[in-house]
Amino acid sequence: PKSPDENGMYYYVEQKGNGKICKRGDNISIRYQGKFLNGTIFDDNTVQHEALNFNLGESGQVIKGIELALYKMHEGDKAILLLPSSLAFGSKGDAGGIVSPFKTVTFALEILKIN
Numbered sequence: 001p002k003s004p005d006e007n008g009m010y011y012y013v014e015q016k017g018n019g020k021i022c023k024r025g026d027n028i029s030i031r032y033q034g035k036f037l038n039g040t041i042f043d044d045n046t047v048q049h050e051a052l053n054f055n056l057g058e059s060g061q062v063i064k065g066i067e068l069a070l071y072k073m074h075e076g077d078k079a080i081l082l083l084p085s086s087l088a089f090g091s092k093g094d095a096g097g098i099v100s101p102f103k104t105v106t107f108a109l110e111i112l113k114i115n
Contacts, residue, residue, distance in 0.1 A: 009065050010082035017076020020114055022058075024057035028070065029113040035106045042098050042105070051112050063088055066107060075114045081107045 004010050021027060029051040034043035045052055054061040056070055065087030073079060085091070085102045093101045 004054075004084075006088060007065075007068055008084045008112045009068060009087055011069055011072060012075075012080045013077060014080055014108075015078040016074075017078075017111065019075020019111070021072075021074050022056055022070045022114055023110065024071075026056045027053065027115040028056050028111060029053045030070075031110045031112060032066070033108045035108075036099075037104060037106065066109065067109075069109060070111070073109070073111050076096050078108070078110045081108065081109065083092075 031046045032043070033041060033046055033053055034096075035041050053100070056067065061067075062070075063083070065081060065083035068087065069079060069081050082104065083106070084104050088105045089099045089103060091101050093099050093103070099105065
């Protein structure tokens with residue numbers, strides 16, 4: 001996309017799935033990879049092949065930008081996100097100290113299953 005959405009997120013669908021769309025309360029299984037703008041990976045669950053499972057819309061399960069993107073996605077979709085700090089880790093950074101405050105980051109997301 002040439003411009004961000006209303007929240008400041010850039011969202012690009014790499015592969016379109018043919019499953020149902022995500023909605024609040026769905027139990028979702030995803031794979032993700034988070035990177036800094038220089039390409040350095042800071043978080044990745046694709047290596048261990050262990051999906052992240054959570055209920056969409058429950059507070060604190062994922063960062064705001066990922067949650068907003070998931071509401072646009074279908075089961076089987078793969079998308080790339082560019083998230084400003086306000087949709088990522090904000091003014092505090094992440095709890096582990098890996099992502100510093102006010103960092104713009106990217107995420108690759110894949111929805112494996114929606115229950």
